[in-house]
Amino acid sequence: MLSKTTxxxxxxxxxxxxxDFAEVFVEDKTNTGISLVGGVIENTVSGxxxxxxxxxxxxxFSVYAYxxxxxxxxxxETAKMAAAAIRNNKKLQxxxxxxxxxxxKINPISIFPETVDKRRKVxxxxxxxxxxxxxxxxxxQVTASYMDSTQQILIANSxxxxxxxxxxxxxxxxxxxxxxxxxxxxxxxxxxxxxxxxFFENLDIDYYxxxxxxxxxxxxxxxxxxxxxxxxxxxxxxxxxxxHEACGHGLEATSVAKGNSIFADKIGQQVASKLVTAIDDGxxxxxxxxxxxxxxxxxxxxxxxxxxxxxxxxxxxxxxxxRMQMDVTGSSRRQSYRFAPTSRMxxxxxxxxxxxxxEIIANTEKxxxxxxxxxxxxxxxxxxFNFAVMEGYKIENGKITTPVRGxxxxxxxIDVLQKIDMVGNNLSLGQGMCGSLSGSIPANVGQPxxxxxxxxxxxxxxxxxA
Amino acid sequence: xxxxxxxKFVDKVLAYGRExxxxxxxxxxxxxxxxxxxVFDGEIDNYSVSKSGxxxxxxxxxxxxxxxxxxxxxxxxxxxxxxxxxxxxxxxxSDDEERIFEGxxxxxxxxxxIDLEDRxxxxxxxxxxxxxxxxAKNMDSRIQKVQYCxxxxxxxxSKIVNSKGLDLCHQANLAYTYLGVVAKEGEEIKTGMxxxxxxxxxxxxxxxxxxxxxxxxxxxxxxxxxKSGDYPVIIKNNAAxxxxxxxxxxxSAENVQKDLSLxxxxxxxxxxxxxxxxxxxxxxxxxxxxxxxxxxxFPTKRNEIVKDGILKTYMHNLKTAKKSGxxxxxxxxxxxxxxxxxxxxxNFYFEPGKLNLDxxxxxxxxxxxxxxxxxxxSGLNPVSGDFSLSCYGYxxxxxxxxxxxxxxxxxxxxxQLLKNIERIGSDLKFTLPSNAYIGSPSIWIQNLxxxxx
Numbered sequence: 001m002l003s004k005t006t007x008x009x010x011x012x013x014x015x016x017x018x019x020d021f022a023e024v025f026v027e028d029k030t031n032t033g034i035s036l037v038g039g040v041i042e043n044t045v046s047g048x049x050x051x052x053x054x055x056x057x058x059x060x061f062s063v064y065a066y067x068x069x070x071x072x073x074x075x076x077e078t079a080k081m082a083a084a085a086i087r088n089n090k091k092l093q094x095x096x097x098x099x100x101x102x103x104x105k106i107n108p109i110s111i112f113p114e115t116v117d118k119r120r121k122v123x124x125x126x127x128x129x130x131x132x133x134x135x136x137x138x139x140x141q142v143t144a145s146y147m148d149s150t151q152q153i154l155i156a157n158s159x160x161x162x163x164x165x166x167x168x169x170x171x172x173x174x175x176x177x178x179x180x181x182x183x184x185x186x187x188x189x190x191x192x193x194x195x196x197x198x199f200f201e202n203l204d205i206d207y208y209x210x211x212x213x214x215x216x217x218x219x220x221x222x223x224x225x226x227x228x229x230x231x232x233x234x235x236x237x238x239x240x241x242x243x244h245e246a247c248g249h250g251l252e253a254t255s256v257a258k259g260n261s262i263f264a265d266k267i268g269q270q271v272a273s274k275l276v277t278a279i280d281d282g283x284x285x286x287x288x289x290x291x292x293x294x295x296x297x298x299x300x301x302x303x304x305x306x307x308x309x310x311x312x313x314x315x316x317x318x319x320x321x322x323r324m325q326m327d328v329t330g331s332s333r334r335q336s337y338r339f340a341p342t343s344r345m346x347x348x349x350x351x352x353x354x355x356x357x358x359e360i361i362a363n364t365e366k367x368x369x370x371x372x373x374x375x376x377x378x379x380x381x382x383x384x385f386n387f388a389v390m391e392g393y394k395i396e397n398g399k400i401t402t403p404v405r406g407x408x409x410x411x412x413x414i415d416v417l418q419k420i421d422m423v424g425n426n427l428s429l430g431q432g433m434c435g436s437l438s439g440s441i442p443a444n445v446g447q448p449x450x451x452x453x454x455x456x457x458x459x460x461x462x463x464x465x466a
Numbered sequence: 467x468x469x470x471x472x473x474k475f476v477d478k479v480l481a482y483g484r485e486x487x488x489x490x491x492x493x494x495x496x497x498x499x500x501x502x503x504x505v506f507d508g509e510i511d512n513y514s515v516s517k518s519g520x521x522x523x524x525x526x527x528x529x530x531x532x533x534x535x536x537x538x539x540x541x542x543x544x545x546x547x548x549x550x551x552x553x554x555x556x557x558x559x560s561d562d563e564e565r566i567f568e569g570x571x572x573x574x575x576x577x578x579x580i581d582l583e584d585r586x587x588x589x590x591x592x593x594x595x596x597x598x599x600x601x602a603k604n605m606d607s608r609i610q611k612v613q614y615c616x617x618x619x620x621x622x623x624s625k626i627v628n629s630k631g632l633d634l635c636h637q638a639n640l641a642y643t644y645l646g647v648v649a650k651e652g653e654e655i656k657t658g659m660x661x662x663x664x665x666x667x668x669x670x671x672x673x674x675x676x677x678x679x680x681x682x683x684x685x686x687x688x689x690x691x692x693k694s695g696d697y698p699v700i701i702k703n704n705a706a707x708x709x710x711x712x713x714x715x716x717x718s719a720e721n722v723q724k725d726l727s728l729x730x731x732x733x734x735x736x737x738x739x740x741x742x743x744x745x746x747x748x749x750x751x752x753x754x755x756x757x758x759x760x761x762x763x764f765p766t767k768r769n770e771i772v773k774d775g776i777l778k779t780y781m782h783n784l785k786t787a788k789k790s791g792x793x794x795x796x797x798x799x800x801x802x803x804x805x806x807x808x809x810x811x812x813n814f815y816f817e818p819g820k821l822n823l824d825x826x827x828x829x830x831x832x833x834x835x836x837x838x839x840x841x842x843x844s845g846l847n848p849v850s851g852d853f854s855l856s857c858y859g860y861x862x863x864x865x866x867x868x869x870x871x872x873x874x875x876x877x878x879x880x881x882q883l884l885k886n887i888e889r890i891g892s893d894l895k896f897t898l899p900s901n902a903y904i905g906s907p908s909i910w911i912q913n914l915x916x917x918x919x
Contacts, residue, residue, distance in 0.1 A: 028538075037724050040560045043533075043806050046550040050538035051518060064514040068537045078517075085513040122557050141725045177726065177849055184728060184850045227875070227917030228694050258506060260613050260648070262655075340514065375844030381613055381648050381657045386841040386856030386875070408845050408854040408875050408917075456691075458854045458875025458917035 001026045001154045002052075004097050004162070006072045010054065011094045011158050013079035018088025019056040019063075021318075022079075023157040025295065026052050026070070027337040030114060031149035036125040038141055039133065044118070051337035054079050058086045062319050064340035095160035102163055106283055106292050106300065109168045111197040113148035121146050124172060124200045131209025132176040138220055139213050140184075141177040148197070155297040163297045169288070169442055170199040171431070176213040178220035185222075185405060187215025188374075188390065192431040192442060194286045215372060215391045218403045225392055225407035225459030231367030232409060233360055233395060233422075233451045238373050238430030240445035243278060243350050245376040246385045246413040251280075251305050253320035253343040254437055255380040262383040262414055263311060271311045272417035275353055278306040280315055282331055282346035288431040289348075289443040293330070295341040300330040305348075306417075317343040335439025342438045349446030353423025357449045360422045362398040368407060368457055369393040369400050375432065376409075383413035386458075408458035416452055424449035471495040471521065471625055475539045479523060480629060483548050490526035490566045492628035494761065495519065496803050502618040505595045507611075522803040523547040526566060530558040533806045564785045564807065567763045568630040574749070574758045574765070584619075584641075584666040591617060591667050595643070602647050602676040606684055610650040613657060617643045619667065624761075632763045639665045640754055642898060645675050649683035656872075658683030661898055665752065682837065685860070689870035691918035692861055698833035698888070699876065699914045700826055702859070703895035705839045706906035710816060711897055712842045713851070713880045714904060717744075717771055718797075718809040719786035726849055728881055729777060737777045738884035743817035744772035746781065748796065753813030754899040759796070762807060766796035771814075775884075781809050801901055815905035819890035823908045826889055828865040834916065835860045835867070836876060851880040874918040878911070886912045 007024050014022035029049040035042055051068035052075060065082035067074060113121075125144045132142040148170045156162040171192030178185050189212045193199040234242055247263070255261040263271060272278075282300030284290050291300055296318050304312050316324065317332035320343055333344040361369070369392065376387025389407040393400045429446035476493055483491045497519025504512035520537040525548070532555025536543040586594075599615045619641040627633045644661035660678035662670040701709065721727040729737065738744075748757050748766035759765055762784050770778050782790070783798035786809065799810035827835060836859040846853035858872035891908035 034557070037560075041558050042560045042562075044554040044557055045533045045535065045804065045806055046554060047535040047804055048538060048543065048546060049520075049804075050536070060511060061509070062512050064512070066516045066518060068518045068520070070538070081515050082513075085510075118553060118557050143724075143726075179725075182728065186847060186849050224877075227877075227915070229919070258613075259611070338516070338518065340512075375841075377841045377844065379657060379840070381646075382655050384840075384856070384873070386845060388841065388844045388854065406852050406854050406877060408841070408856065408877070410856040410873060410875055456873060456875070456917065458856070458877055460854070460877045460915045 001028060001152065002070065004099065006075070007156045008094060008097060009072065010075045010079045011156065013076045014054055014056045014083055015092050015094060015158055016080065017083040017086045018090055019058045019083060019086045020092055021057040021158055022094070023055040023155065023296070024052065025337055026154040027151060029149055029151040032113065032121065033145065033147050034121055034125060035143065035145040036129055037143050039129050041122055041125070049336060053337040053340065054082050055340055056082050056086060057319060058088055060323055061086070062340065066337050092158070094158040097156055097162040098160050099162045102165060102292050104292060106290050107167060107194040107286050109196040113150060113168065113170065113197050116197045124205060127205045128172060128174045128209040131206040132174055132213040135210050135213035136217050138178045138180060138217050139176050140179040142174070144172070144174045147171045157297065161297045163293055165292050167291055168194065168196050170195055170197065172200065172203065172205070172208065174209050174212045176216040178216035180220055185216050185219040187212040187219065190431060192288045194288060194290050219391060219405045222403035222405040224461045225368070225404035225457060226461050227457050227459040229454050229456050231364055231451065231453055232370060232455045232457065233364055233367060233449060234370045234373065235449050236424065236426045236447055237428040238432070238445060239370060240349050240430060240447035241373045241376055241387060241432065242416070243447060244345060244348055244445040245378045245387055246416050248345050248348050249378050249436070250380045250383060250413055251314050252345065253314050253316040253324060256314050257320035257323040261380050266311050269311055270309050271414055272306050272309040273420045274309040275423045276306055276309050276417060276420055277351040278349065279304050279351055280331060280345055280348045284347050287347045287444055289346040294332045295334045296328065296332040298328050298330040298332065300346065303329045303331065315343040315345065317341060333438060333441050335441055339438040344436060344438060344441060345434060345443050347429060347444035347446065349427065349429060350423065350448065350450065352425045352427045352448050355422055355424050357424050357426055360424055360449055360451050361395060361400060364395050364398060364451065367395045369395050378413070385413060386410045406459055410456050410458060416455060419453045419455070420450050421453045422451035472539060476627060478544045479547055482544050483525060486548055486552065488525050488527060490629055492524050492566050492626065494522045494624065494626050494800065494803055496622060496624035498620050498622045500618070500620040502616065503592065503595055505599045505615040508596065508600065510592055520803040522800070523551050525551050525555065527552050527555040530555040531564040532558070535803050562785050563788055566628050566630055567632060567784060569632040569763055570765045586667045594667065594672055598645060598672040598676050601673065602645055602680055605676065605680045608649045608651050608684060608687065609680055610648045613646040613648050615645045626763050634759055634763055636757055638754060640899065641666050641669060643670050643672065643675060645679045647679045647683050649687055651687050654687060656683050656686040656689065658686065663754065663896060663898060686858060686870045686872060689858060689872040691873045692871050692916060693919055694917045696913045697916050698830060698910065698912060700830065700833065700835045700908055700910045702823065702835060702837045703891065703893045703906055703908045704897065705836055706909050707895060707897045707904055708839055708842055710906050711904040712846055713848055714811050714814060714902065715848050717781050719780035719782045719790065720809045722780050723786055723789060728851060732777050733779065735777055736775050737881070738772055738775040739887045740775045741819060741890055742772060742775050742884060742887060743770060745817050746771055746811050746814045748812035750813040754903040755812040757812065760798040761800045762798035764794045764796050764798060766812065769795055781811060783807055783809050799901065811902040811904065813903045815894060816890065816907060816909065818892045818894040818907040820892055821889060822892050826891055826908060826910055827862055827867065830862045831864060833862050834871060835862060853878060853880065874916050877915045877917065883911055888912050
């Protein structure tokens with residue numbers, strides 16, 4: 001992508017004003033996006049993203065500069081622009097670059113997307129559309145989108161690291177809309193993977209089409225959710241967004257290093273119910289959030305964050321690791337060359353417990369069952385989170401009963417972690433795009449079914465007096 | 467205005483396209499120069515500079531519009547753009563006619579008397595940020611730290627050039643700053659934030675930002691929940707603007723035509739209270755989305771989307787307008803060169819009324835003031851209009867703020883809310899701009915459902 005001598009000159013320019021670490025990140029990414037609305041292919045864009053990001057540190061101070069003019073002259077100019085923000089007398093020499101090729105153990109690809117005819121990609125959308133559209137008469141609109149990307153990266157730094165990697169991502173998203181008497185409700189599913197086109201060949205496309213239609217229909221016919229404090233059972237897969245929002249962001253070094261997290265200085269302490277073990281694992285084979293190396297060139301790891309309720313580790317990147325005096329965990333990530341990387345989640349989940357889902361429901365007298373979650377957000381300083389229930393039901397006398405729509409769960413991270421009183425044995429993962437400081441990146445969330453003894457549910461009806 | 471798009475590259479693309487038998491072709495180019503600074507603990511701890519851009523190519527081929535883009539302007543990309551755009555046109559099967567615009571002759575231009583020049587130096591900006599941080603930290607002993615303190619500026623330039631002779635340039639300048647503080651009393655932690663947006667550094671009132679962020683965090687100390695139930699609610703200007711932004715897509719003709727908006731078939735109908743006007747003004751002074759032509763090159767004009775509560779028009783581009791048999795309203799928009807032509811508002815807002823926030827509170831016998839709404843990307847559904855959002859603010863009794871409130875959610879439906887507005891404030895405020903620039907005054911809603919204790 002760039003020659004070794006060019007990179008060495010750029011790194012030298014980056015350290016010319018006394019910085020103590022410099023890094024070059026080169027990205028060349030091709031991608032295809034196709035969208036379908038109501039059975040008709042409305043839109044398709046193919047593109048090539050290309051650019052170079054240069055990062056310079058001086059102790060805790062960091063500078064980032066990027067450009068997409070990749071001539072040596074322009075890169076050296078960009079490196080000097082970054083360096084201009086640093087004024088330090090001691091000058092550091094860069095180490096000679098040592099190119100390491102890394103085997104693609106974690107995300108092996110069978111069919112690269114650029115080798116596949118676009119008509120076959122269109123067929124994926126049509127199949128998803130058919131499944132959703134024919135599910136029920138109440139379904140009045142279906143939109144679907146197809147996405148693939150192949151990202152080639154090169155990372156080199158003043159410590160002599162030089163690595164290249166190729167990452168492929170594939171995703172299908174289906175949204176079905178149900179309408180009745182001037183009201184609309186929607187259901188959504190978005191399976192994705194770190195595989196090539198083989199992902200779509202092996203995917204049960206009909207299932208995801210039908211499931212998004214089923215959610216829309218069941219919510220269309222549902223009354224508004226009851227509100228107030230109650231017991232909530234959250235099912236597996238994308239339900240793990242609760243851990244992602246309520247705790248995961250607070251365990252990223254980005255918020256821990258500056259003391260902006262409620263989890264700062266709590267390693268070794270009990271921060272969750274003993275039933276909770278939580279892991280961030282960037283090494284899951286072909287995982288949506290997996291990679292061979294992170295965006296600083298570190299190997300990805302399986303990082304146990306919380307073990308039986310005790311806080312064991314954070315997700316740590318190089319810069320924040322300096323402030324925290326902790327080792328990196330291979331989870332420094334960025335959306336593209338336009339962002340400096342920082343500690344982010346990869347595939348983050350609560351590990352399996354021992355109860356079956358049936359036992360959990362049967363042992364719940366009254367409450368809310370959240371079958372599918374929507375998205376959410378958190379304020380890391382206070383730990384206050386909120387997220388939406390996409391498909392919810394009442395639980396009455398140990399049984400799942402009537403569907404309810406429009407529920408929101410709110411609370412604080414540590415509080416909800418401590419109130420997890422049942423953990424199921426049906427762990428699965430769900431795919432999302434996580435937006436934060438270093439951009440929007442693919443991340444898996446996950447959990448088995450869990451029960452939270454008490455949480456505030458926002459909805460439009462009064463107390464659950466069923 | 468200096469544009470990085472190389473004329474030689476344009477000529478090569480058009481020549482290669484003609485070789486392939488293409489007639490109607492267009493290049494859309496945009497680039498941005500950006501600077502951001504972050505302050506932490508009395509020092510600049512992060513600094514970022516960039517220059518970047520890209521080009522989109524679209525062509526009318528086999529009766530359809532095909533798109534491709536690139537950020538690398540080399541010979542490989544000349545073929546990549548043309549070949550992929552042709553390939554993409556072939557798989558489109560929508561019958562909606564999208565066309566390349568020949569231009570409208572004369573375009574309005576910005577008043578030259580407005581001073582855009584940024585005379586402050588880098589040092590001024592750094593100093594200003596450091597002062598804002600220290601001011602916030604020292605304003606109240608309960609302020610534990612400044613969580614973030616950020617300044618950013620960007621200059622975005624774009625150019626449309628096509629085979630029908632259109633050749634237009636546009637520039638937008640933006641300077642912004644935001645500050646977040648953490649207040650601590652006992653074990654209780656609360657946060658507050660504030661921001662300003664302008665065209666250059668000197669437009670930003672850093673003192674006011676520090677004051678507002680601190681006051682918000684301090685005011686929230688001691689906050690508790692309220693009993694669940696229906697309450698009259700004043701949604702403060704910035705929160706109301708966030709809500710309007712989240713639902714602005716319901717006014718897009720594209721969503722209407724695709725059965726994704728409940729406003730379908732409602733032109734001429736009463737959709738809101740008599741007092742409500744929704745304005746989209748692309749010619750507004752100091753609007754971040756101020757522009758005299760849209761991303762198809764169509765001239766823009768001020769539109770009253772809702773007038774006296776009546777829905778007057780949707781937002782159109784050439785494609786949706788043609789389908790409805792009317793003229794475009796000048797809302798063609800690309801999120802960037804990476805996207806195809808869609809629809810987006812420009813400077814879009816609820817027109818302000820007469821009362822300021824304090825006067826509205828004085829008139830309230832019992833209710834809530836919501837100062838911030840959270841989870842807007844997940845807790846609401848533009849299709850159904852339903853929202854259920856975590857929020858915080860104040861509880862009001864007999865015209866006075868009685869206590870801060872948090873750990874509650876507010877739920878309702880946007881379309882019902884428009885018909886339930888009791889008062890419209892005078893304090894119009896705009897959000898931090900994204901693709902569009904959206905504003906609202908504080909608005910008083912008769913009744914919304916609050917979930918708390």
